[in-house]
Amino acid sequence: METPLIRLVNVHKNFGSNAVLRGVSLDIAEGKTTAIIGKSGEGKSVLLKHIIGLMQPSQGEILYREKPILKMDRKETRAFRSRMSYMFQGCALFDSMTIFDNIALPLVEGTRLSPAAIRKKVLLRLEQLDLGDVGRLYPSQISGGMMKRVAMARALVTDPEVVLFDEPTTGLDPIRKNAVHAMIADYQRQFGFTALVVSHEIPDIFHIAQNIIMLDEGLIVFSGVSEEIQACQIPEVRRFIRGENHLKSID
Structure with a gap:
């Protein structure tokens, strides 16, 4: 095993x-996407x-x-923490910094790379994430969808082994939610990182995550692959998938 x-x-x-x-x-499998689901207030973000x-x-x-x-x-x-990266719910870009400087920030603060080496890595991520020449712009000058890609570029600029996504689609309309899910799936395949995604998006998250973990009242009530959870007969799991649970306070 x-x-x-x-x-x-x-x-x-x-x-x-x-x-x-x-x-x-x-257990979190290497090189795969694992979704952590469950009602609000069940400890998903705490687990992350x-x-x-x-x-x-x-x-x-x-x-x-x-x-x-x-x-x-x-x-x-x-060394362990340097292998981890975190994509925040609201992107958490700094309005007073250019897109280039936002992406470069983890390298500036967490490494001893030269300015030339940092510039090379940032420009590569801008190119890889189809961000063109937006590096000179500020967050207020780009679209919400592009801000998500900038946040992803910043998360990936350190070449992390693990990327954690805390409710990455909160507040987005269905089209943008699908776009963010597709972005996570595409870049996970492209870069090969291990992804952990806290999500309420049922059943959409099942299409991009190979493994699903469900928390209920601080306990794991399901752990398995996407196909299994949709056939699961555990009452708490069935109610959640059908949207029959009342939401509690936010994590």
């Missing part, structure tokens, strides 16, 4: 008396933050290539 890229073992997360994750164990290292579990452990993250030394931790 193939060794997972990332493994969570009995992960609990408590905020005071509120148990958000209650014993989550899962544990995987990228922004949060630590109250109990349990997270392993990267079978090595516990919390047992890594400073050099190993830095």
